[in-house]
Amino acid sequence: MRLKGKVAVVTGSSTGNGAAIAEAFAREGADVVVHYRSSAPEADRVVRAIRKLGRESVALRADISVPEETNALFARVKKEFGRVDVLVNNAGLADGSIWNAPIGEVTREMWLRVFSVDVFGAFDCAQNAVAMMPKGGAIVNVSSTPVLAGDTQGMVYACGKGAVLTMTKMLAKSLVPRVRVNCMILGSIRTGWLRWLDEAAAGALLSSIPMGRFGEPADVANLAVFLASDESSYVTGQGIVLDGGEVTH
Numbered sequence: 001m002r003l004k005g006k007v008a009v010v011t012g013s014s015t016g017n018g019a020a021i022a023e024a025f026a027r028e029g030a031d032v033v034v035h036y037r038s039s040a041p042e043a044d045r046v047v048r049a050i051r052k053l054g055r056e057s058v059a060l061r062a063d064i065s066v067p068e069e070t071n072a073l074f075a076r077v078k079k080e081f082g083r084v085d086v087l088v089n090n091a092g093l094a095d096g097s098i099w100n101a102p103i104g105e106v107t108r109e110m111w112l113r114v115f116s117v118d119v120f121g122a123f124d125c126a127q128n129a130v131a132m133m134p135k136g137g138a139i140v141n142v143s144s145t146p147v148l149a150g151d152t153q154g155m156v157y158a159c160g161k162g163a164v165l166t167m168t169k170m171l172a173k174s175l176v177p178r179v180r181v182n183c184m185i186l187g188s189i190r191t192g193w194l195r196w197l198d199e200a201a202a203g204a205l206l207s208s209i210p211m212g213r214f215g216e217p218a219d220v221a222n223l224a225v226f227l228a229s230d231e232s233s234y235v236t237g238q239g240i241v242l243d244g245g246e247v248t249h
């Protein structure tokens with residue numbers, strides 16, 4: 001078991017990649033805080049699955065775009081678990097209309113909405129977690145391949161994820177050697193966002209992936225386990241691409 005005895009907080013772990021990461025961490029021996037904002041029944045399902053594995057788990061709600069809610073979330077974590085060994089900054093705003101907005105229709109409000117969650121929220125979570133993280137702790141952030149290759153859609157999202165990659169490198173150098181900070185740079189993973197694409201767009205996207213399939217949340221979870229565990233003890237400040245070979249650089 002690669003995370004035996006660790007306490008992990010996975011933000012946005014009621015659904016999609018976050019739920020897969022939370023369950024994989026529990027299979028590797030971690031107790032897991034399942035954080036959610038709106039998906040309470042889904043968060044409860046993940047908690048039940050983790051408890052079935054014999055690990056401790058609790059579902060805690062917070063809108064991480066609101067600093068007071070994030071602070072209260074980590075105060076609860078401190079009270080219930082005493083520390084955080086691993087933080088996965090997985091929560092991200094999911095809004096198809098922002099994703100699909102042509103350049104001419106991008107608004108300042110869209111920038112603020114996305115950055116408030118993906119960038120400011122992720123930083124607030126890291127700041128809170130680091131304050132109670134012992135030596136050997138790990139932070140895993142989540143970015144996206146347009147950060148490396150550009151794209152025709154998702155302007156605001158991609159810029160937010162670019163900030164997340166930079167934040168990874170800044171935190172890594174600031175916190176080394178006590179805490180390692182790395183970032184998963186994800187391609188197209190089969191989660192809820194695929195519903196934003198019509199059939200033609202989904203087909204075109206699939207044909208651009210050399211591996212011939214979308215990524216699965218389980219693929220993301222495998223990488224998250226590696227980056228959270230001591231197996232990656234000499235890796236920090238890195239963005240690791242997980243995209244079926246779509247982006248080569």
Ligand SMILES: NC(=O)c1ccc[n+]([C@@H]2O[C@H](COP(=O)([O-])OP(=O)(O)OC[C@H]3O[C@@H](n4cnc5c(N)ncnc54)[C@H](OP(=O)(O)O)[C@@H]3O)[C@@H](O)[C@H]2O)c1
Pocket residue numbers: 011012013014015016017018035036037038039040062063064065089090091092093094117142143144145186187188189190191192193
């Ligand atoms: N799937 C992909 O292809 C892909 C590619 C690149 C990057 N990513 C990134 O991977 C991460 C997970 O995405 P996913 O595809 O698994 O989508 P998802 O299932 O929609 O997960 C997003 C999570 O973020 C949470 N969230 C959203 N706004 C929040 C807020 N204000 N406060 C707290 N939590 C909030 C949601 O919680 P509630 O549902 O409880 O509101 C949800 O659990 C995101 O950061 C996403 O940008 C995904």
